[in-house]
Amino acid sequence: MSAQRDMKEKNPWHTPVTIIFSVIGVIAIVALVTVAVLQNRPLPQKYKYGIVLDAGSSHTALYIYEWPAEKDNNTGRVEQTLSCKVDGPGISSYASAPWKAGKSLTKCLEQARQKVPVKRHSETPLYLGATAGMRLLNLEDSSASTKVFQAVEEALQKFPFSFQGARILSGQEEGAFGWVTVNYLDDRLEQNLQTRGALDLGGASTQISFVSDNFDGSDSPDNAVAFRLYGNDYNLYTHSFLCYGKDQALRKTLAQQTKSGPGTILDPCFHPGYTETKNYSVLYDSPCVSDRKPQGAPATFNHTGKGNFSRCQEVVKRIFNFTECKYSQCSFNEVFQPRLQGPFGAFSAYYFVMNFLNLTDTSIPLEVVTERLSRYCATPWNQVKEQHPGVKLKYLAEYCFSGTYIVTLLTKGYNFTSENYPNIKFIKKIKGSDAGWTLGYMLNLTNMIPAEAPDSPPLPYAGYVSIVTVIALLLFVLFIFSLRPLWPRCSKHPQII
Ligand SMILES: Nc1nc2c(ncn2[C@@H]2O[C@H](COP(=O)(O)OP(=O)(O)OP(=O)(O)O)[C@@H](O)[C@H]2O)c(=O)[nH]1
Numbered sequence: 001m002s003a004q005r006d007m008k009e010k011n012p013w014h015t016p017v018t019i020i021f022s023v024i025g026v027i028a029i030v031a032l033v034t035v036a037v038l039q040n041r042p043l044p045q046k047y048k049y050g051i052v053l054d055a056g057s058s059h060t061a062l063y064i065y066e067w068p069a070e071k072d073n074n075t076g077r078v079e080q081t082l083s084c085k086v087d088g089p090g091i092s093s094y095a096s097a098p099w100k101a102g103k104s105l106t107k108c109l110e111q112a113r114q115k116v117p118v119k120r121h122s123e124t125p126l127y128l129g130a131t132a133g134m135r136l137l138n139l140e141d142s143s144a145s146t147k148v149f150q151a152v153e154e155a156l157q158k159f160p161f162s163f164q165g166a167r168i169l170s171g172q173e174e175g176a177f178g179w180v181t182v183n184y185l186d187d188r189l190e191q192n193l194q195t196r197g198a199l200d201l202g203g204a205s206t207q208i209s210f211v212s213d214n215f216d217g218s219d220s221p222d223n224a225v226a227f228r229l230y231g232n233d234y235n236l237y238t239h240s241f242l243c244y245g246k247d248q249a250l251r252k253t254l255a256q257q258t259k260s261g262p263g264t265i266l267d268p269c270f271h272p273g274y275t276e277t278k279n280y281s282v283l284y285d286s287p288c289v290s291d292r293k294p295q296g297a298p299a300t301f302n303h304t305g306k307g308n309f310s311r312c313q314e315v316v317k318r319i320f321n322f323t324e325c326k327y328s329q330c331s332f333n334e335v336f337q338p339r340l341q342g343p344f345g346a347f348s349a350y351y352f353v354m355n356f357l358n359l360t361d362t363s364i365p366l367e368v369v370t371e372r373l374s375r376y377c378a379t380p381w382n383q384v385k386e387q388h389p390g391v392k393l394k395y396l397a398e399y400c401f402s403g404t405y406i407v408t409l410l411t412k413g414y415n416f417t418s419e420n421y422p423n424i425k426f427i428k429k430i431k432g433s434d435a436g437w438t439l440g441y442m443l444n445l446t447n448m449i450p451a452e453a454p455d456s457p458p459l460p461y462a463g464y465v466s467i468v469t470v471i472a473l474l475l476f477v478l479f480i481f482s483l484r485p486l487w488p489r490c491s492k493h494p495q496i497i
């Protein structure tokens with residue numbers, strides 16, 4: 001017993017100096033690791049915001065985007081946090097009462113005022129971009145278009161955001177920014193992955209944009225948009241077909257059938273049993289068809305459905321010109337188009353229509369798509385209405401035409417075949433943000449996509465913390481070993497002094 005007590009008394013670990021050193025050592029290491037972790041811990045997120053109004057031909061929508069305040073430059077970080085559909089038609093429909101165009105926007109802007117924190121209001125950029133509806137109004141009556149913009153600007157300036165202007169986007173911009181949106185949200189740009197082409201079907205125009213190896217812009221400079229994003233160069237092919245959005249295409253198809261101004265048209269693109277009296281002046285009230293207005297036609301015509309897909313496709317085909325092409329290859333209307341390449345994302349009306357028809361799954365062969373469309377178009381109008389009681393009648397009446405138009409545009413217009421049709425994905429949103437030109441437009445105007453790849457820290461955060469912890473532990477072990485001379489000399493058989 002006394003021997004054991006002796007050993008205890010002589011144990012140098014129990015001397016005050018070593019105890020103090022050890023405690024200080026442990027505290028220092030804990031402090032080192034804590035400071036390293038705290039200093040580099042991601043801070044509680046603060047967000048910045050941007051607002052874009054998409055003033056389309058059929059309606060206006062407001063989108064709010066948010067991104068972490070500290071890191072503007074990272075891809076995939078800007079997200080849509082609110083979308084608001086403006087009540088009523090597109091701003092171009094207010095040509096005769098422009099103030100109403102401004103007023104129509106206020107409800108969604110009020111929502112934006114609530115959504116964006118007050119202290120961020122004045123620094124939040126607000127953009128309005130108008131597309132094909134205003135392009136057409138501008139062609140038809142440029143002073144009316146100016147007045148609509150004045151009214152809209154006045155309304156937007158009343159809100160506390162940083163208003164950056166309202167303007168008409170060119171067709172190239174609309175196509176190219178749709179492509180940027182899709183590829184940004186898919187993280188394909190920063191990671192330099194194969195890009196996805198963008199197919200946008202609006203009410204008054206439609207866009208196709210993609211990167212193709214055999215396109216450098218020299219064949220057709222008007223269709224070329226060059227981007228340098230994250231250190232990579234892209235030669236984008238893009239084309240916007242004015243008057244080939246689904247509403248204007250429907251007018252063109254009806255105009256094909258009313259050339260002689262008949263009192264009744266038997267339309268294969270509408271369901272059997274559908275019949276409506278329509279005004280010639282309303283049908284031809286668009287620069288897309290106004291020059292074709294039949295002379296001496298009655299005021300109205302009887303629009304009667306016949307429900308026949310293949311005959312509908314024949315009429316739809318007639319709104320395209322496939323005969324002339326001065327380039328190596330064309331889509332239609334003498335427009336150059338390089339060879340289709342890569343996957344495609346098809347959004348807006350492509351999605352609305354194909355989703356309604358249960359045809360968004362592109363593994364369904366094209367032949368089956370046409371079979372199903374044939375069956376759908378042949379369904380009597382009364383039965384269609386019964387099967388879809390909640391659907392707006394205007395939309396419901398047009399799905400047969402719209403589905404036929406989409407299939408015809410894709411296959412006869414853009415030359416998709418049974419082989420590459422499955423490369424198309426019908427999409428509405430990507431990771432919570434709507435597919436469309438607005439996000440790409442904002443990213444471009446706020447310089448949020450850098451031309452060069454941003455420098456990233458050599459180690460990710462988790463790796464950094466692990467390395468600091470391992471080094472600290474090593475230092476601790478070394479420290480303990482440095483105290484070795486003070487260690488008790490233990491042997492298997494302690495000698496009794
Ligand atoms: N079925 C259906 N159609 C819709 C819906 N929303 C819009 N549409 C129609 O789809 C077409 C395209 O809509 P958008 O993409 O909003 O077109 P837009 O932006 O107004 O027109 P552009 O200026 O040509 O781009 C129009 O004919 C709309 O009336 C919807 O929820 N369901």
Ligand SMILES: [Ca+2]
Nearest residue numbers: 056131202348
């Ligand atoms: Ca649109």
